Amino acid sequence: MARHRSFSRAARELLITQPALSRTVAQLEATLGVRLLDRTSRRVEPTDVGKDFLQQAERVLASFDHALTTARRRAVLRLGFSWLLPAPWAQRTIKDFEQTTGASVTLSRTDDPLEALQRRTVDIAVVRGDAVDPELLHSVWLYDEARFAVCARESPLAGRGHLDWGEVRQWRLIVNVVSGTTGPWSWPEESRPTDIVETSNYDEWVETVAANRGIGIVPETARHRSPHPSLRFVALTNAPPVPVRLVYLPDGPRILIRRFVDASLAAVGS
Structure with missing residues (x-):
């Protein structure tokens, strides 16, 4: 406000009403026991005390901003x-x-x-x-991510263009029971795959599929980023997507x- 020389312009910058700003300044002056601003009908000017107070306050605020920035970096x-x-x-x-x-x-x-x-x-x-x-x-x-079937390059599935979600139960399914996104629980109870091989982490799952012990189901991200030369990815049709949260x-x-x-x-x- 001392910079704007106007209560209304200062209030707009602070996103508060002009009466609220006037009350705050009056309360500050009453607390300090000094007049910080000279008010006229046309403009507002800081008193000598107000100028000194503004300089000191700006130094304090700058130090506070620096302290916040330093803390955030840690x-x-x-x-x-x-x-x-x-x-x-x-x-x-x-x-x-x-x-x-x-x-x-x-x-x-x-x-x-x-x-x-x-x-x-x-x-x-x-x-x-x-x-x-x-x-x-x-x-x-x-x-949501699309699902893909994954198999060993020696698997009969490797030569197919796609696999329907309802056909998965015809294959032995390799499941990562800890962090996997697809398992028997992904189907209604009456249509769940029954031939299951369980693994306990992603690396075990990858190597079990690569050894042609069965097929797996993964989100699309794995298709783009899997480096394993023995894996092949096959599009799944009618498969529910995998939510990412x-x-x-x-x-x-x-x-x-x-x-x-x-x-x-x-x-x-x-």
């Missing part, structure tokens, strides 16, 4: 994931979050991101599938989580 958000962060979503989200907040993101690969959240070794996690307890965790849906505890670092969620949703739309 803030860390721990992002958990089980396998293959979505690209380029992850890179765009992390870059935008770090640029706008000054905080940093550390990546934590874990077989069970939901367990990592409960143990508080991560603050927020990328989770595929539906295994989220809404009573204990908060989640934000990002988008951000999941976090309600009592986590709220401001950082909110900003990360905002950056994530913006990256999905870009």
Whole structure:
């Protein structure tokens, strides 16, 4: 206001009403016991005391802003994931979050991101599938991924152009029971595959499929980024998509989580 020489212009900049600003200044002057502003019908001028007070206040605010910036640069958000962060979503989200907040993101690969959240070794996690307890965790849906069948290059399935979702039960199904997105639970009980081989992590799952012990079902991200030379990917028709979500505890670092969620949703739309 001392810079604007006007209560109305200062109030507009501060996004408050002019009467509210006038009351605040009057209360400050009453508390200090000095007059900070000379008011006339045409303009507002700082008194000598007001000029000195403004200079000191601006120094304090600058120091406070510097302290906030320094603290934010030391803030860390721990992002958990089980396998293959979505690209380029992850890179765009992390870059935008770090640029706008000054905080940093550390990546934590874990077989069970939901367990990592409960143990508080991560603050927020990328989770595929539906295994989220809404009573204990908060989640934000990002988008859906298509499913693909994956098999060994020696498998009869490798030569096919597509596989229908209803045909999967005719094949032995390799399932990652810890972080997998597809298993017998993905079908109605009356049409579930019954020939199942269970694995406990992504690497075991990959090598079991590559050894031609059966077929697997994965989100599309794996098709684009799997380096294994013995795997072949086959399009699935009529398969339900895999939801991709951000999941976090309600009592986590709220401001950082909110900003990360905002950056994530913006990256999905870009």
